[in-house]
Amino acid sequence: MERSDHPPDRPSHRPAGRRTLILIPIIHTEADLGALNEPIQRMKTAKLGKKKVERNSAMVDRLWTQIEQTLEGMAIFYERVRVYQDGLPVCGHELEIVSELAKAGSRNHQLLLELKEKGATTMGSESSELLVYNAGQLSTDGIRVVVQQRFSPELTATLNYSWGGVLDLASNDVALSQVRSAIHQEWRHSLGVKLAGDVPGTHTRWASSYRAANRMSLTPVDMFDCSPGQMDPYWNVFIRQPIPGSSFLPAKMEALVDLRNLLAQGYVPVIGRDGRTVYLVQSARAVRGGLAFVF
DSSP: OEEOOOOTTSOOOSOTTOOEEOOOOOOOOGGGGGGGHHHHHHHHHHHHOHHHHHHHHHHHHHHHHHHHHHHHTSOOOGGGEEEEOTTOBOSSOHHHHHHHHHHTTOHHHHHHHHHHHTTOEEEOOBOHHHHOOOOOOOOOOEEEEEEEEEEETTEEEEEEEEEEEEEEESOSOSBGGGHHHHEEEEEEEEEEEEEEEEETTTTEEEEEEEEEOOTTBSSOTTTTOOSTTOOOSEEEEEEEEEEOOOSSOOSEEEEEEEEEOTTOOOOEEEEOTTSSEEEEOSSOOEEEEEEEEEO
């Protein structure tokens, strides 16, 4: 959720033009699961028992009540607020989707409607035009060699070598409309190193990896690697930190931090329709975070 500067009648100590970003962690309720709710509930009941499932459902309900109360207590000028809902597509029908899910009982989307009534603007956050470019089909073979060495209970090193076909752009001096015809298959090597371990005392789990890739390749070598040597292209860091529980949240919680392509490598520039530069990338630089609830 993003809000701009306070209106003139509310003094602000922030510089002009600054905006405040408010991140609200969410957890899905049964209503958010749609047609999958019934089979998932049967599976959870069979595994955990009816009482524990009901207790977990009540805990999730209390969490949403706390989120609502927290927002109610904040001094926010909603006419200047834009709410970005995770997973909501940019399609021109955002409010229709929110309304339908709210009617189905989703606390998340009911809250979005309440914020809209106060003046907030609901925004989609998933745009296929910005995230996906159809480059055609790729069918290829390859090889993979993985070597792993455990140096201690707290440290493991992994070496991964792969060779296979990728989609490659021979030159970046092309227009976006001509990219598909300029893409061809090449055979590339890829070498990656990963260190992973635990921090004694804090129980922090971490992993840091670097996988070298040709800068003009548009797809990774061995993109479906599910081996212990799996790693994304370029430099990545992942941290998982357990958080002590509380009486309000009886479930175990873990904070997650996922840093992707920290050096912003592998960006292939091409010329867009409006003359501006558009970047094709197999792994975008990104910072992701969240909370994992373990019941």
